[in-house]
Amino acid sequence: MPAPRFIDLTFPEVAHLPEDTVAVLPLGAIEQHGPHLPVSTDYVTATSAAEAAVAEVAEAGTAPVVLLEGLAYTKSDEHHWAPGTIWLSWDTLMRTLVDIGRSLQTSGITRLVFVNGHGGNSALGQVACRELRRQFGLATFFAHLSVPGDQVRDVSNPHELGLGIHGGHSETSLMLHLRPELVKMDRAVRRVPEQLTAYEQIGFGKPVSFGWLSDDFGPDGHIGDPTTATADAGKVLFEAGVQRLAAAIVEASTFRVR
Numbered sequence: 690m691p692a693p694r695f696i697d698l699t700f701p702e703v704a705h706l707p708e709d710t711v712a713v714l715p716l717g718a719i720e721q722h723g724p725h726l727p728v729s730t731d732y733v734t735a736t737s738a739a740e741a742a743v744a745e746v747a748e749a750g751t752a753p754v755v756l757l758e759g760l761a762y763t764k765s766d767e768h769h770w771a772p773g774t775i776w777l778s779w780d781t782l783m784r785t786l787v788d789i790g791r792s793l794q795t796s797g798i799t800r801l802v803f804v805n806g807h808g809g810n811s812a813l814g815q816v817a818c819r820e821l822r823r824q825f826g827l828a829t830f831f832a833h834l835s836v837p838g839d840q841v842r843d844v845s846n847p848h849e850l851g852l853g854i855h856g857g858h859s860e861t862s863l864m865l866h867l868r869p870e871l872v873k874m875d876r877a878v879r880r881v882p883e884q885l886t887a888y889e890q891i892g893f894g895k896p897v898s899f900g901w902l903s904d905d906f907g908p909d910g911h912i913g914d915p916t917t918a919t920a921d922a923g924k925v926l927f928e929a930g931v932q933r934l935a936a937a938i939v940e941a942s943t944f945r946v947r
Contacts, residue, residue, distance in 0.1 A: 692743040695755045703796050707753035711800045711942050712793055715739040715759030716814065718807035721771035721903070723856040723911030725877040726864055728773040730856070732761045733871075734863050735806025738834040738927065742804070742934035749935075752942035760785070763810050767902050771910055779813055783820070790821035790829075802830045802941050804934060808854065830941045834930040835859065848914045852881050854893055855903060857913015859926060866923030877915040882906045 695703070695712065717732025727733075736759040743756040765776035777785070793801060801821065803814055811831070818829035846858040853859060864872050891897040903910050 690744060690748045692740045692756045693747050693754065695757050698755070706755065706797060709800060709942050710753040710755060710798060711802055711938050712755055712757055712798045713739050713743050713802045713804060713938060714757040714789065716763055716803055716805045716807065716810050717759050717761050718763050718765045718776075718809065719761050720765040720768040720774040720776065720807070721910045722860065723877075723880070723909050723915065725873045725915055726856050726861060726911070727868070727871040728775075729761075729871070730860055730864055731806040732759060733806075733868055734834055734860070734927075735759055735804055737867050738806070738931055738934055739804040741927075741931045742938060745931065745935045746938050752939045754938055754942070757789075763807055764813055765807065765809055767809055768910065770902070770904050782810075783813060783817055786814075786817040787820055787824065790817075790825050790827055794825040794827060799826070800828045800830075800941055800944075802832055802938055805831060805833050828941070828944060830937065830944075832934055832937050834863075834934065835926065846914065846917060848879070848917055849881055850883060850886055852883075852885060852893055853913030855913060856911030857881075857915055858917050858922070860913075861915035861918035862920070862923035863926055864923065865918055865920040866927055869920060874915075874918075877918070878909065879914040879916055880907055880909050880911055881914055882912065 715735040717735040719728050721728060722730045743754050746752050746754045762775050762777055764779055764782050765774050768774040805814055814831045818831050821827045821829045846853055849857055885892045891899055906912050
C-alpha cells in the first residue's frame with residue numbers, strides 16, 4: 690500500500706488519528722555533490738527512504754504512522770561556495786523545525802521522527818529534538834538512512850579509507866539505484882583526502898571532530914570514491930536502511946523512558 694500522507698487528510702481526519710501516531714519528516718538538502726551527482730541527492734535519498742519505510746509499517750499495521758512532506762532546503766553552508774547549493778542559516782532551519790513541531794502538537798501529534806539525508810543537519814537536528822521535547826512535549830527521534838561518514842567511521846569500501854563522506858561510493862550507489870538517469874558516471878573521479886589518515890585523534894569518525902568546508906579538499910566538491918559505485922550496491926544499502934527505519938518507526942510509536 691502507498692505511504693499514508695499527512696497532507697492528503699482532512700483536518701477532522703488529522704484530529705482523529707490514533708493515539709501515538711508517528712509523524713515522519715524527511716530532511717534532505719539541495720547542494721552540490723560533485724560533478725557526477727545532482728544537487729537533489731540528499732533530498733531524493735531521504736524522501737525515498739522515508740516513504741518506503743512508512744509504507745512498510747502501514748502495510749504491516751505494526752504502528753500508526755503518517756508521512757510529512759520532506760524539507761528540501763536545509764543547513765548546507767559547508768557547500769555555500771558552489772553553484773546549485775540552496776541553504777538555510779542554522780537559526781532559520783531551527784525556527785522552521787520548531788514551528789513545524791508546534792503545529793504538529795496543535796494537531797494532536799505527539800511523536801515525530803526525522804529521517805535525515807544530509808550530515809550537515811545532524812548537530813542542529815539533535816538540538817531541535819530536545820527543543821521540541823522541552824517546548825511542546827513531543828517525543829522526538831533523529832534517524833538516518835545510513836549514519837553519515839563524518840560521524841562514524843565507514844570502512845565498507847576500502848578504496849575510500851573510511852573517508853567517503855560526500856558524493857562517494859555509498860551516495861553514488863544509492864542514486865544509481867534510485868535515480869540512475871541523473872547520475873553521470875563518466876564524470877566520476879576519486880577524491881579521497883588520504884592525508885587525514887596520518888591523524889589518530891582528529892578526523893571523520895574519530896574521537897575529535899573538526900570544522901570543515903567541502904572545498905577544503907579540492908575544487909570538485911565531493912569527498913570519496915564514486916568510481917566504485919554500482920546500482921546493485923545501492924539497492925542493498927537502500928533496502929537495509931529502509932528496514933532499519935521501519936523498525937525505528939515501530940519502536941518510536943511505543944518508546945518511553947519510564
